[in-house]
Amino acid sequence: MSNLASALNGASFKGLVTVTEAGLVGMITLRGDLSSAKLQAAVKVACGHDVPEPRKIAGTVDGGVAWMSPDELLVLVPYAQVEAKLSEMTAALDGEHALAVNVSDARAVFRVSGASAREVMGKVAPVDFSAAAFGGSDFRRSRLAQVAGAFWMDSDDSFTIICFRSAADYVFNLLSTAANPQSSVGVY
Amino acid sequence: MLILKCPYCGVDAEETELAAGGEAHLKRFGPGSSDDEFHDYLFMRENPKGVHFERWRHANGCGKWFHAARCTQTLEVFGTYSAQVTEPPQEIRDAITAKRPGWTWREFE
Numbered sequence: 001m002s003n004l005a006s007a008l009n010g011a012s013f014k015g016l017v018t019v020t021e022a023g024l025v026g027m028i029t030l031r032g033d034l035s036s037a038k039l040q041a042a043v044k045v046a047c048g049h050d051v052p053e054p055r056k057i058a059g060t061v062d063g064g065v066a067w068m069s070p071d072e073l074l075v076l077v078p079y080a081q082v083e084a085k086l087s088e089m090t091a092a093l094d095g096e097h098a099l100a101v102n103v104s105d106a107r108a109v110f111r112v113s114g115a116s117a118r119e120v121m122g123k124v125a126p127v128d129f130s131a132a133a134f135g136g137s138d139f140r141r142s143r144l145a146q147v148a149g150a151f152w153m154d155s156d157d158s159f160t161i162i163c164f165r166s167a168a169d170y171v172f173n174l175l176s177t178a179a180n181p182q183s184s185v186g187v188y
Numbered sequence: 189m190l191i192l193k194c195p196y197c198g199v200d201a202e203e204t205e206l207a208a209g210g211e212a213h214l215k216r217f218g219p220g221s222s223d224d225e226f227h228d229y230l231f232m233r234e235n236p237k238g239v240h241f242e243r244w245r246h247a248n249g250c251g252k253w254f255h256a257a258r259c260t261q262t263l264e265v266f267g268t269y270s271a272q273v274t275e276p277p278q279e280i281r282d283a284i285t286a287k288r289p290g291w292t293w294r295e296f297e
């Protein structure tokens with residue numbers, strides 16, 4: 001079997017925060033009618049969670065589901081199980097007008113953790129990262145400087161970030177630059 | 189800086205998350221139309237100083253198209269609304285009237 005590798009082989013940088021490429025994550029894009037009982041059941045089968053409210057995520061990268069748009073979810077599963085989970089989901093969606101696709105290898109995942117995590121994210125995305133405005137199960141699709149990205153907080157000082165694999169190098173350099181030890185701003 | 193609330197995901201999206209899609213509520217004139225109608229459909233656009241209706245897309249976000257009513261002079265936003273309509277809904281018209289009594293735009297008022 002070929003040696004599967006994530007985009008940057010787990011690269012990491014330590015500055016104001018620790019930036020780490022988080023390795024391979026199983027991701028299934030699901031489009032359809034999110035209010036459909038059949039679709040909701042298929043999501044539960046695949047990741048063990050209910051369909052979240054708009055702009056929310058349920059679970060973690062090891063088993064979770066994020067709200068992407070009014071007709072799209074991102075289902076997160078362990079990378080090794082993605083094909084099996086996709087088959088279960090497709091079977092559960094039989095007859096439903098919906099589409100589930102394995103997009104794991106089109107993505108890269110990063111973790112930004114440390115006391116300045118909110119500040120570093122605030123430098124690269126046009127989002128209010130104050131504790132009152134973002135945290136908990138909030139999930140946001142936005143941009144990371146010049147490329148698309150999505151993120152949420154695993155804890156009060158740690159973000160998980162998803163971007164396109166083709167932009168992995170850009171995003172790693174971007175986050176590392178934003179985390180330069182001499183670039184502290186002191187907000188959040 | 190323009191901030192528009194995306195009616196699909198509810199995010200108060202800052203301008204750099206959005207892609208401008210030009211004038212709203214264009215009526216297509218295609219096969220069977222007169223040359224003048226087709227010309228106007230292709231080239232003639234409103235360019236008001238004041239109330240204006242536009243299409244926007246939440247490109248770096250949920251990806252959906254939507255409509256916005258705003259003032260080109262003050263950048264005031266009167267409201268955003270669904271893309272699945274062919275004219276501004278009444279609550280948007282009312283919001284504009286409250287601020288700009290007597291406004292008109294194309295055939296709307």
Ligand SMILES: [Zn+2]
Pocket residue numbers: 194195196197198199246249250251252
């Ligand atoms: Zn949106």
